[in-house]
Amino acid sequence: MRRTxxxxxxxxxxxxxxxxxxxxxxxxxxxxxxxxxxARSEEMEKLKLIAQIAPAGxxxxxxxxxxxxxxxxxxxxxxxxxxxxxxxxNGVPSIVVMQVIAPDGYGGKIHMVIAIRRDGRIAGVRVVxxxxxxxxxxxxxxxxxxWINGFAGKALDNPDASGWKVKKDGGVFDYMAGAxxxxxxxxxxxxxALQYYAQHRETLFKARPSPVQVKGEQQ
Amino acid sequence: xxxxxxxxxxxxxxxKQNTGVVQLLGLCPILAVSSSVVNAVSLGLATMLVMTLSGxxxxxxxxxxxxxxxxxxxxxxxxxLVTVVQFTMNAYMYKLYVVLGIFIPLIVTNCIVLARIxxxxxxxxxxxxxxxxxxxGLGLTAVLAVLGGIREIFGHGTLLSGIDMVFxxxxxxxxxxxxxxxxxFLLAILPPGAFITxxxxxxxxxxxxxxxxxxxxxxxxxxxxxxxxxxxxxH
Numbered sequence: 001m002r003r004t005x006x007x008x009x010x011x012x013x014x015x016x017x018x019x020x021x022x023x024x025x026x027x028x029x030x031x032x033x034x035x036x037x038x039a040r041s042e043e044m045e046k047l048k049l050i051a052q053i054a055p056a057g058x059x060x061x062x063x064x065x066x067x068x069x070x071x072x073x074x075x076x077x078x079x080x081x082x083x084x085x086x087x088x089x090n091g092v093p094s095i096v097v098m099q100v101i102a103p104d105g106y107g108g109k110i111h112m113v114i115a116i117r118r119d120g121r122i123a124g125v126r127v128v129x130x131x132x133x134x135x136x137x138x139x140x141x142x143x144x145x146x147w148i149n150g151f152a153g154k155a156l157d158n159p160d161a162s163g164w165k166v167k168k169d170g171g172v173f174d175y176m177a178g179a180x181x182x183x184x185x186x187x188x189x190x191x192x193a194l195q196y197y198a199q200h201r202e203t204l205f206k207a208r209p210s211p212v213q214v215k216g217e218q219q
Numbered sequence: 220x221x222x223x224x225x226x227x228x229x230x231x232x233x234x235k236q237n238t239g240v241v242q243l244l245g246l247c248p249i250l251a252v253s254s255s256v257v258n259a260v261s262l263g264l265a266t267m268l269v270m271t272l273s274g275x276x277x278x279x280x281x282x283x284x285x286x287x288x289x290x291x292x293x294x295x296x297x298x299x300l301v302t303v304v305q306f307t308m309n310a311y312m313y314k315l316y317v318v319l320g321i322f323i324p325l326i327v328t329n330c331i332v333l334a335r336i337x338x339x340x341x342x343x344x345x346x347x348x349x350x351x352x353x354x355x356g357l358g359l360t361a362v363l364a365v366l367g368g369i370r371e372i373f374g375h376g377t378l379l380s381g382i383d384m385v386f387x388x389x390x391x392x393x394x395x396x397x398x399x400x401x402x403x404f405l406l407a408i409l410p411p412g413a414f415i416t417x418x419x420x421x422x423x424x425x426x427x428x429x430x431x432x433x434x435x436x437x438x439x440x441x442x443x444x445x446x447x448x449x450x451x452x453x454h
Contacts, residue, residue, distance in 0.1 A: 008285075011285065012285045012287055012288045015283070015284060015285055015288050015292070016288050016291060016292060016295075019284075019292045019295055019296065020295060023295050023296065023298070023299040026299050026303065027299055027302055027303070030302070030303045030306050030307075031306065034306040034307060034309065034310040037310035037311060038306070038309050038310045038313075041309070041310060041311070041313035042313065044313070045313055045314070045317075133405070134254075134374075134403075134405065134408045134409070135374075135402075135403040135404075135405050135408060136405070
């Protein structure tokens with residue numbers, strides 16, 4: 001009796017193992033087949049996003065691969081290190097693309113990317129993901145409204161610290177009635193990102209020896 | 220498989236036992252992604268693909284699996300198939316993959332997939348099982364399409380917005396603006412809108428059934444509540 005139970009259990013276990021092995025094999029093959037296309041499409045998306053905020057001609061290096069890690073910082077709102085993309089023109093640092101998180105959106109965190117030129121002026125900002133109320137607070141997304149473009153050209157001294165608020169709070173940034181918490185969070189986060197850049201400006205591009213890249217050197 | 224069997228399985232999956240409005244299975248993705256036609260149909264098609272493949276994969280091995288181990292083995296196979304679909308979408312439809320996000324891997328836990336395997340594919344030959352999965356998935360996709368369409372028109376005043384996520388930039392011009400300068404209707408976009416619209420769809424289907432029945436009998440028939448199956452909504 002005991003032997004038959006043991007035998008049945010063993011058979012069942014072997015059966016499970018057999019199917020687990022087949023499943024693993026199928027997944028391993030799929031992973032290998034899709035690995036490169038996935039990496040390619042992720043890179044394409046990143047490049048497209050960067051191209052939206054860092055104008056063509058503002059850098060000529062392989063910006064996707066010229067990165068540095070930014071450790072957790074209150075000014076960036078990140079809990080873990082995030083990559084920053086370093087743009088160079090003829091080998092000279094010209095623009096940096098950083099990820100910023102506004103922790104205090106109406107629906108939680110608002111993830112953004114910001115491109116700041118060497119001189120501290122903003123080239124562009126985009127919201128990557130947010131949970132703001134659809135139809136109300138989502139005008140911070142470029143797909144819904146041009147509001148986010150209002151940051152282009154702004155810098156720490158343009159406007160000064162008291163101006164880095166929405167108009168309702170006495171600042172210079174527009175907002176839409178009914179949703180002020182959302183733009184307030186975005187403006188604050190962008191302002192903080194500029195402060196971060198001002199503090200780390202010198203070290204940012206020295207994070208690794210700047211490779212003078214010959215175009216076409218990398219594939 | 221005879222022509223009649225084929226018809227029965229198809230009719231059963233698409234209409235009579237429709238997962239979306241009759242069995243009410245897998246409501247979570249239905250409500251979550253049906254805020255636009257493109258999102259809704261995309262997830263519907265992904266689910267349909269998984270159901271067809273899992274039916275075809277499990278039916279031939281149904282006699283090899285000991286009864287006690289069948290649920291883990293079935294889930295394992297479904298999970299593998301879902302992951303294959305997920306990798307493929309990640310590679311070739313990246314934007315859509317990002318939008319559907321967690322709901323692709325969650326197809327594994329969609330009650331309807333395992334339910335069809337348990338009640339159909341584990342008892343029937345391969346071809347019939349694949350067809351059953353396909354028909355059930357098609358029924359689900361159809362409900363999702365209608366639900367997504369209604370919610371998108373009322374919520375955004377458009378149809379097919381986001382189609383470029385599937386067919387690339389050129390498809391941007393395919394978006395139909397039903398109501399120009401529409402300011403949006405929040406209720407339709409938020410989850411309650413999904414519940415309300417689904418409720419109306421169920422009512423519409425019951426009404427159609429009732430009318431067909433009355434025509435058949437020529438007499439008055441009474442409304443019979445839909446059978447909820449193992450739907451979470453019924454517990």
